[in-house]
Amino acid sequence: MKLTALVAAALAAVVSSYTVLDPSNFDSKTQDGYWLVKYYSPTCPWSRRFAPTWEKVYKDLDDTLAASDIFFGEVDCKAHRSLCDTADIDGYPTVVYYAQGINKGEVPGGQSYETLVDFAQSI
Numbered sequence: 001m002k003l004t005a006l007v008a009a010a011l012a013a014v015v016s017s018y019t020v021l022d023p024s025n026f027d028s029k030t031q032d033g034y035w036l037v038k039y040y041s042p043t044c045p046w047s048r049r050f051a052p053t054w055e056k057v058y059k060d061l062d063d064t065l066a067a068s069d070i071f072f073g074e075v076d077c078k079a080h081r082s083l084c085d086t087a088d089i090d091g092y093p094t095v096v097y098y099a100q101g102i103n104k105g106e107v108p109g110g111q112s113y114e115t116l117v118d119f120a121q122s123i
């Protein structure tokens with residue numbers, strides 16, 4: 001099992017509203033509630049630099065937002081290229097907002113902690 005998959009599985013076990021998304025669960029998961037989805041590549045240096053910020057955002061907000069049907073997820077674009085193509089991802093990392101399964105677009109300025117927290121709390 002790859003290190004990325006191990007880390008993602010550990011995070012999913014700790015953070016209840018965090019989901020590793022793939023073609024088998026993407027549609028069923030994102031059709032309900034509101035989602036902030038990180039699209040990334042494990043080989044991308046920018047994705048690796050962004051990972052601690054993303055982790056801090058969902059860990060800090062998990063308890064308050066899960067009750068509001070706001071969830072966090074991630075898609076590994078190297079492993080699941082089709083999902084990234086469907087979402088028109090052209091660079092990594094990219095955070096996309098979904099409402100009831102509909103892609104509402106990238107979170108503007110979505111790579112800073114403050115921007116992501118403000119955006120999530122405004123949903």
